[in-house]
Amino acid sequence: MRSGDGGALWQDAKSALARLWQGVLDLVLILWVVRAPFGGVLLGFLIIAKTPQAEDLLIPVADSNPLGIVVFLILHFVLWATPTHYSARLLLNDDRQFRLYMRSHKSRFGKLLELWVPRLLGLATFFVMGLSAVRAIRNLPIILDQRVITAAEGNLLWFIAWSLVFALLFLWYVVKRRAMARSSIVSRAEATATKARPVLDRLEVGTAGSARSLSSDYAQEGSLGRLLLIAEFCLFVFALLLGPSQVAEWLPRAYAIPLVLGGWLPILTYLSALGRRLRAPLIVGVVFVIVTLTVWVGNNHDVRTIETDAGAVVPARLKFDEAVHLWMRANGCEATPASCPRPIIIAAAGGASRAGFFTASVIGQLFDKAEKHGLDPVSVRNRLFAISSVSGSSLGVVMTTTALAAGGPNMQMPCPSTAVPLWYGDQIKNWRGCLEALMAGDFLTPTFIGLTFQDVLPLNLWIDRAVLLETSWERRFADIVGRRTSNGTVPDCPANLGCPFLQLRPTQDRWLPLLVLNGTSAGTGQRVVTTLLDDSYIAQPGRCPIHTETSFCPLFMETFYFHDLLNGTAGAAEPPSGKEPSRKLIDVRLSTAAHNSARFPLISPPGGIRNRDHHLVDRIVDGGYFENYGVLTAEELVAAIQAVEPKLVPFVIIVSNDPGVPLDPNEMPQSAGAATFFSELATPVAAVTHARNARGNLGIAYLRAALRPQAAGACNVATAHIRVWPQGDVEATRECNRKLTGRSRAVSMSWWLSTPVQLRLVEELDERSCNRSEFDNIWKALNMKSVCASE
Secondary structure, three states: OOOHHHHHHHHHHHHHHHHHHHHHHHHHHHHHHHHHHHHHHHHHHHHHHOOOHHHOOOOOHHHHHHHHHHHHHHHHHHHHHHHHHHHHHHHHHHHHHHHHHHHHHHOHHHHHHHHHHHHHHHHHHHHHHHHHHHHHOOOOOOOOOOHHHHHHHHHHHHHHHHHHHHHHHHHHHHHHHHHHHOOOOHHHHHHHHHHHHHHHHHOOOOOEEEEHHHHOHHHHOHHHHHHHHHHHHHHHHHHHHHHHHHHHOOOOOOHHHHHHHHHHHHHHHHHHHHHHOOOOOOOHHHHHHHHHHHHHOOOOOOOOOOEOOOOOOOOOOHHHHHHHHHHHHHOOOOOOOHHHHHOOEEOOOOHHHHHHHHHHHHHHHHOOOOHHHOHHHHHHHEEEEEEEEEEHHHHHHHHHHHHHHHHHHOOOOOOOOOOOOOOOOOOOOHHHHHHHHHOOOOOHHHHHHHHHHHHHHOOOOOOOOHHHHHHHHHHHHHHHOOOOOOOOOOOOOOOOOOEEEEHOOOOOOOOOOOEEEEEEEEEOEEEEEEEOOOEEEEEOOOOOOOOOOOEEEEEOOOOHHHHHHHHHOOOOOOOOOOOOOOOEEEOOEEHHHHHHOOOOOOOOOOOEEOOOOOOOEEEEEEEOOOOOOOOOHHHHHHHHOOOOOHOOOOEEEEEOOOOOOOOOOOOOOOOOOOOOOOOOHHHHHHEEEEEEEHHHHHHHHHHHHHHHHHHHHHHHHEEEEEEOOOOOOOOOOOOOOOOOOOOOOOOOOOOOOOOOHHHHHHHHHOOOOOHHHHHHHHHHHHHHHHHHHHO
């Protein structure tokens, strides 16, 4: 090759690289100018296509009739896709710096980017929905009734097809927009909108930094589009001021996404445009002001409490030794403890509605199958001594125990024998169906709306998303149980979730399992338990499992009791401004007590605990931070039972719901996976997330080791583990304990469950499931007397 030819090629290569690099710079600049709509699309992608809570969000939309799909896509078209396109185009047309840059460079590629980036951002919203549908198809569970899965897969494919049709309609609209703008209808609308120009001009700030001063075509924006953006924002604010719960009824689950993601876009676009004009980071500044005000005036994330006058009677906490004797009395064996049945303790793992639904299903199954195994539901209830729960399972056990209270001494099923919305069944026929129906509600939509609206300004102006989540639980219980009563109202306390927690307690004529709801202290990392049990008890001489210098034996080690924090008086000398000192805090509602254990990041905020003098003494977060199975607490309950009455032989049922946890905790990892973006940030988060399950598995190992002596002889077994078993990518043949190649198929972990996920969980209770041997052990234990330890 001649040197001249080589030099020409080198120059051509340099020129091509320069043009490529210039194109990259142009793209980055345009994305920066349109950062508000671009950020909205990116946020939508992260929420809809990446979070575990949204992996089956589109299933009910796809399962609806074609009209439901069309309505959803029209909302998507009008409330998210079109505002995204128009906002991006408006920002590019208004930006003086960008217009001067484009005028000086005269890049054809830059012109194409300017034209197509807004269009592609609008189209990307449809891509996000299609990607979410593909994700839902990939994560559909394998269940025995494959017709349900086939129908869901077909409906999701139809949804993708409809999304493609609307994407093409959107593309046709944005391409033909200028021609449509010259039509008589749009011209008349634009002429009418021009009357609002004085109002729009009042919103103009920093006009010297806008493209208006250039007298270019881009500066001659009409009024109609701006008015429509303002109208959407006003509609968004008006709808949400009516209440997230009301909006959740109008636009449940996926239907709320276009409203929320598109609703904030107009104000963010306005702030972004002003920031470019004034050369000031207004969006960051607004966030800083909100954070500063929150530090100054406080936020709205305090744990919701029930207060009364100082003279009111506060329900006493129950001593553990008294609870043991009350349990023996309920089982007719107080005089002869060895003849008592084995006390059953349940340790229930976390996992949002998945955990609550599965735990409630397991307990309901025990009630419904009692007669088949020579028992009756009341005797099974009386054998359930205590439940240690974490996160979502805490809601399941609170729902269950409250339903038992509503059922009365004879356990009359409190749910109506009818169909219930959002539950997979046709009619409630038994206890399991009742408890599942209570847990099958839509608790996600109010929380999502609260996260994106109420808590954007957490300045004590309104209730936060935590209260929205709690009230959604209360409404679900009231809506279902209220149908069973003669006048359609929920039963009196303690038989509804709005009742004080300490009122949900066993009595002489009706035993109820003792609840220990595990949370975590944000201040120390220790457990914070919400329970009606007192912190100490009287053990038999020499039997206290924890060394103590006093006659009272501590119930739990290194643990805070929520009600002690709530009713304490520690803190500064003066209460916060505007607060009356020395309030009398009786309690929290049952819904709040459940939430004390289930405050998972983002979905729920940390709950501020204020004592009687209104001082913030701690913040409570999800119990899974400490240990996600509740087995450490269950182990201490076992030790305490035997410290009070050594002749009792407890049996522990472990209920977990994450199929991704290895069947063998000692199984060596096969691969760390591909390289992760931002691994230095993501890896510590992943380690903390995985460690909570690892500590749970370690707790199970310690528990089994501690109970091994009781499994000898006639007692035979001491624990049973009911779990959601992993599934691979091919149809399972129910080979238990087999090692999967690759990762287990995910099961949605949300505050709402689709029908396929509900059926997936229910099939784990089937007699053909891999849990059958564990259920056999449970029935053996339920039919045993504690005397088995001496046989």
